[in-house]
Amino acid sequence: MKKIKFAAGRVEEFACEGGKSQSFLWDTTSPGLGLRVTSKGAKSYIFQGKLDGATIRLTIGDPRTWDIAKAQAEARRLKVLLDNGQDPRKVRDDALAAERDARALQEAVIVAEQEKQLLESVTLGGVWPEYIADRIATREAGWSEHHIAAHRKIIQDGGQPRKRSPALTKAGPLWSLSSLRLIDLTNERVEAWAREEAKIRPSSARLAWRLLKAFMNWCASHKTYSNMVTSNPTKSARVRESLGKEKRRHDVLQREMLESWFSAVRKIGNPVIAAYLQVLLLTGARREELAALKWTDVNFQWGSIKLSDKVEDFRMVPLTPFVAQLLANLPRRNAFVFSSPASASGHIAEPRIAHNEAVAVANLPQLTLHGLRRSFATLSEWIEMPNGIAAQIQGHAPQGVREQNYIRRPLDLLRVWHAKIEVWILEQACVEPVSLPALLRVVGA
The missing domain is CATH 3.30.160.390 (Integrase, DNA-binding domain)
Structure with missing residues (x-):
């Protein structure tokens, strides 16, 4: 050495x-x-x-x-x-292990403090937009534009200017809860909210309750918010009792009301809204799926309409002669059949005002847009249309084993009955029906 x-x-x-x-x-x-x-x-x-x-x-x-x-x-x-x-090697290893443990402990303290701050800062209103964005991104959620708008409106702040009215907007039913931390959304707090909202707007409160229930379920399965939502406070029996059951609506156009309704609706100054309301009744479609109809979904040659469907991805319904004539006369301003240059979406967004005015002019009982869908189902009974065919046209889920697994109706079979109900409704309304040759002339013109 x-x-x-x-x-x-x-x-x-x-x-x-x-x-x-x-x-x-x-x-x-x-x-x-x-x-x-x-x-x-x-x-x-x-x-x-x-x-x-x-x-x-x-x-x-x-x-x-x-x-x-x-x-x-x-x-x-x-x-x-x-x-x-x-042994110096063991002393060195023990010192490194102690240093790692001290560092891990320090990191754990930091993480715990961050989690504590998160628990104390995350509010319902803060997470709600993230929930909406996640559901939009998750296609299987199947949210329509109307459903998305309902989620935003239900928690909106009040006092904002309206587009078509000088009155300011009212705060949504969930606004009073929006500033609460998720950890503070207890059974007692939600029950107190339900009691107050039920006094002033029970229908809106029931909708808000259903949306809040789905939101809390989402939080419970979320990696960030699951430790803040250990139970769903919306499932309290007292909340359900306070809000009560939703009353069944009975607004419907009876046979004797058709003439007055058509006369008033066809006089509406906006031809797009007038056509939309008539097609809504004659197809029995949902208001949102028809409002978002695009020209690419209308086939004049083969007489069919492709509608977005909340049960399936889409459904095909017949393009009946009178409906085809109404659509053919509409202006083609953009991709949507029922277009609206003033709407952010490009299609009509709020036809209720014009409809309510027409109903009032016709001196008819209050009638919602969904009441027109209910009217189609009711009026179909007059021509004894099979229930399964009416349900398929309207996009209702098949009922029973036979409907679900065995019956597969072609569009032409639906067309036979759909044309019958259109002709019958127009006759009762004293409106001239359109024949098939006339339809072909309109399309070929």
Whole structure:
């Protein structure tokens, strides 16, 4: 073993002997301190000693970062450990483990503090837009534009200007809960909300309750919010009792009302809305799926309409003669059949105002747009249209094993009955029906 008193020059000059993979130089000042150099020129300070009769060797560090004095001090420290019967390797590993544990504990404290701050800051109103965005991005949720708008409106702040009225908007039913933290949405708090909302707007409150229930279920399965929602407070029996059951609507056009209704609707100044309302009745479609109808979904040649459907992706319904004539006379201003240049969506968004005015002019009982869909189903009974055919035209889910698994009706079969109900309704309304040849002339013109 070659021993010298370490000095900067000697450490710098020391090189590996020829033919060897590594060479060692030992310090006379600090027992056990050595300098190792490989055949490739890599140098490092090392410590070598004996523990229980066995030689152990540890690397101290690179001479470029460890000066001689520090290396000698480290060698003396390691020699003291050996003299005390301690294995420096175990001492080093224990120190690293303790350092890792301390770092992990510090990180855990930071994470716990962040989680605490999150728990104390996340509110219903803060998460609601994220919920909507997630449901829109998740296609299987199947949210329509109307459903998305309902979610936004139900929690909106009040006092905003309206587009078609000087009156300001009212706060949505969930607005009073929007500033609450998720952890504060307890059974008691939601029950108190339900009692108050039921006094002033029970129908809107029931809708808000259903939407809130779905939202809380979403939070319970979310990786970030699941620890804030351990139970769903909307499932309280008292909430259900406070809001009560939704009353069945009975608004419907009876046979004797058709003439007055058609007369008033056809006088509406906006031809797009007038056509939309008539088609809504004559197809029994849902208001949103018809409003969003595009020209690419209307086939005048083969007499069919493709409607978006909330039960299936879409459904095909017949394009009956009178409906075809109404559509053919509409202006083609954009991709939508029932277009509206003033609407952000490009199609009509709020035809209720014009419809309500027409109903009032006709001196008819209150009638909603969904009441027109209900009217189609009711009036179909007059011509004894089979229930399954009426349901398929309107997009209702098949009922019973036979309807679900065995009956597959072609569009032409639907057309037979759909044309019958159209002719019958128009006759009762004293409106001249359109024959098939006339339809072909309109399309071919």
